[in-house]
Amino acid sequence: xxxxxxxxxxxxxxxxxxxxxxxxxxxxxxxxxxxxxxxxxxxxxxxxxxxxxxxxxxxxxxxxxxxxxxxxxxxxxxxxxxxxxxxxxxxxxxxxxxxxxxxxxxxxxxxxxxxxxxxxxxxxxxxxxxxxxxxxxxxxxxxxxxxxxxxxxxxxxxxxxxxxxxxxxxxxxxxxxxxxxxxxxxxxxxxxxxxxxxxxxxxxxxxxxxxxxxxxxxxxxxxxxxxxxxxxxxxxxxxxxxxxxxxxxxxxxxxxxxxxxxxxxxxxxxxxxxxxxxxxxxxxxxxxxxxxxxxxxxxxxxxxxxxxxxxxxxxxxxxxxxxxxxxxxxxxxxxxxxxxxxxxxxxxxxxxxxxxxxxxxxxxxxxxxxxxxxxxxxxxxxxxxxxxxxxxxxxxxxxxxxxxxxxxxxxxxxxxxxxxxxxxxxxxxxxxxxxxxxxxxxxxxxxxxxxxxxxxxxxx
Numbered sequence: 001x002x003x004x005x006x007x008x009x010x011x012x013x014x015x016x017x018x019x020x021x022x023x024x025x026x027x028x029x030x031x032x033x034x035x036x037x038x039x040x041x042x043x044x045x046x047x048x049x050x051x052x053x054x055x056x057x058x059x060x061x062x063x064x065x066x067x068x069x070x071x072x073x074x075x076x077x078x079x080x081x082x083x084x085x086x087x088x089x090x091x092x093x094x095x096x097x098x099x100x101x102x103x104x105x106x107x108x109x110x111x112x113x114x115x116x117x118x119x120x121x122x123x124x125x126x127x128x129x130x131x132x133x134x135x136x137x138x139x140x141x142x143x144x145x146x147x148x149x150x151x152x153x154x155x156x157x158x159x160x161x162x163x164x165x166x167x168x169x170x171x172x173x174x175x176x177x178x179x180x181x182x183x184x185x186x187x188x189x190x191x192x193x194x195x196x197x198x199x200x201x202x203x204x205x206x207x208x209x210x211x212x213x214x215x216x217x218x219x220x221x222x223x224x225x226x227x228x229x230x231x232x233x234x235x236x237x238x239x240x241x242x243x244x245x246x247x248x249x250x251x252x253x254x255x256x257x258x259x260x261x262x263x264x265x266x267x268x269x270x271x272x273x274x275x276x277x278x279x280x281x282x283x284x285x286x287x288x289x290x291x292x293x294x295x296x297x298x299x300x301x302x303x304x305x306x307x308x309x310x311x312x313x314x315x316x317x318x319x320x321x322x323x324x325x326x327x328x329x330x331x332x333x334x335x336x337x338x339x340x341x342x343x344x345x346x347x348x349x350x351x352x353x354x355x356x357x358x359x360x361x362x363x364x365x366x367x368x369x370x371x372x373x374x375x376x377x378x379x380x381x382x383x384x385x386x387x388x389x390x391x392x393x394x395x396x397x398x399x400x401x402x403x404x405x406x407x408x409x410x411x412x413x414x415x416x417x418x419x420x421x422x423x424x425x426x427x428x429x430x431x432x433x434x435x436x437x438x439x440x441x442x443x444x445x446x447x448x449x450x451x452x453x454x455x456x457x458x459x460x
Contacts, residue, residue: 021452024305025379025445031299032441033383038295039433041069042288046281046428053278054318055087055249062274063252066294066315070256073298075313077259080252083328085318087249088112090278091242095217098122099236100228105221108200108279108423109241110170110187111321113214120240121145121184121213127229134176142181145237147188148173149222154192155415163418166190167201174214175206184239185214188222191418196220199422200277202321213241251275251317253325258297260309260451267312267336268451269343270296270443273319273396280426284417288431288439289346289410290315296444307451309341316396319347326396330403337403341456342369345394346410346443349417352435353442355380355387357409361401365458366390369406372457376449377442385442387411406458410443 045065052059063080070078088111095107126144128134134146152166169176169187177185189199196218205211217225228235254274260266272289276282293313300311316325330337344356355377360366373388380386392398393407401407412435420426450457 021449022379024452025449027303028299028305028444028448029379029382029441031303032444033437035295035299035437035440037298038291038440039436041295042283042291042431042436043428045287045291046283050281051278052274052276052282054085054251054275054321055246056278059251059275059317063254066254066274066290069294070254070313073294074301075256075258075297078256080254081328081332083251083253083317083325084248085251085324086322087246088321089244089246091115091244093215093241093243095215096238097235098238100233105217105237106196106198107215107217108198109243110200110203110214110216111277112203113174113241113243114211115241115243116184116213116239120238122236122238123183125186125225125229125235125237127226131176134180137180139181141177144182145184145186145239146173146177146180146182147186147222147225149188149226151188151219152190152192152418161192161414161418163190170201170216171204172206174203174212175208178208178210178212182212184212187214187216189216189218191219191421193419194219197423197425200279201422213239213243215239215241253317253329254315256297256313258300258306258311260311261306262308264310266309266339266341268309268341268447269312269314269397270447271314271316271396272346273317273325274315275317275320277320277422279422279424280420281428282426283428283431284349284420284426285422286319286347288350288436292346292350292436292440292443295440296447299440299444300448305448307448309451311447311451319395323395326399330399337400337405340400340405342406342408342450343397343400344408344410344443344446345397346439347394347396348410348412348414350431350436350439351412351414351417353383353385353439354411354413355385355389356446357391357393357411358388359391359393359398359401359407359409360458361404365406368459369457373408373446376453377446380442380445383438383441385438408446410439412439
């Protein structure tokens with residue numbers, strides 16, 4: 001009788017033993033790279049539900065869509081865990097250039113901003129590139145609209161993006177400007193490339209004695225206003241924002257599990273955040289991260305790969321403008337956190353995966369996690385997703401780190417992520433099918449391999 005090749009036998013058999021983990025990873029990679037269902041799910045979320053701001057009907061439709069999708073996939077312990085979230089409503093908004101000529105300018109109010117009232121605010125614009133420039137303006141900022149124009153640097157292959165530094169004016173600009181007597185704050189959108197598209201995002205008043213309206217304008221218009229004022233031209237605009245805060249309303253984190261075969265009460269968490277801004281479809285931020293987690297356990301179940309530990313999918317709510325879902329998850333699952341062996345989030349889009357950033361509370365545990373994770377990722381060499389390095393994880397898993405949970409962020413090529421980030425352009429058509437499949441493979445292999453590993457990555 002003709003002998004059946006060993007690899008063929010392995011492919012036919014369900015895998016359960018630790019020494020089968022490399023072959024399991026190969027099967028997961030192969031299935032993910034051929035998968036069509038995940039991409040269809042992302043299309044359904046984006047086109048069928050749309051944007052999903054906290055407190056909106058869109059977010060609640062997304063919760064129901066996610067619950068139905070997970071149940072249809074046959075996942076276990078599917079539930080919605082209640083979270084109270086802020087309801088900020090954008091309202092109608094506009095920006096009109098009055099002097100030196102009349103023109104409508106695109107803008108997006110910043111999340112959490114107060115409104116202007118129906119009459120709007122008409123005032124001269126003064127430009128401050130940074131904090132030192134604002135200081136130099138002194139009393140000249142009083143009664144004016146301050147425009148912050150510090151640019152976000154272009155993406156660098158070695159150092160990455162400069163988002164972390166440039167975003168400070170989006171978050172704190174209104175407080176800084178109000179302290180100088182300004183009546184409103186505009187910022188240059190936090191991106192390095194633009195086709196005259198404004199980028200929104202959350203802001204904070206902190207300890208500000210006065211709360212003034214805040215909005216983002218495009219790179220092109222910020223640079224034009226900067227040129228005009230530098231040439232001695234007077235620039236006047238009328239800003240109208242109907243933004244309002246409607247308090248706290250109920251929403252939910254969505255949770256589902258692939259229950260482990262030997263240690264069902266130990267957990268590897270994978271997920272993304274289900275909410276998005278109220279522009280675009282939240283395809284890259286963070287629909288793709290949500291769907292790759294949903295599809296990761298769907299693939300494992302389809303392949304009959306049940307690891308030692310439970311893989312728990314968590315789709316957090318309210319990451320964009322409050323983080324209430326992440327905080328509530330830690331509160332609800334406090335008693336289980338010692339048995340969380342890892343928490344993984346994808347929140348940088350569905351671009352080509354490179355590996356994972358690792359963040360642990362303890363330096364020695366972080367070094368061990370990086371070393372062992374790199375070994376587990378070796379089967380992903382074919383798609384280049386084998387890097388494990390120290391770095392920030394993601395916002396929704398970060399609250400677990402002080403509880404001793406190793407936190408991981410899916411590391412992707414972000415050279416184009418901030419082209420679409422928090423804009424109307426964050427739509428399904430921007431998602432590359434092949435890159436999405438590679439991200440799915442990376443998430444699924446990492447989740448299975450960590451859950452199947454005999455010991456924890458972070459401990460001897």
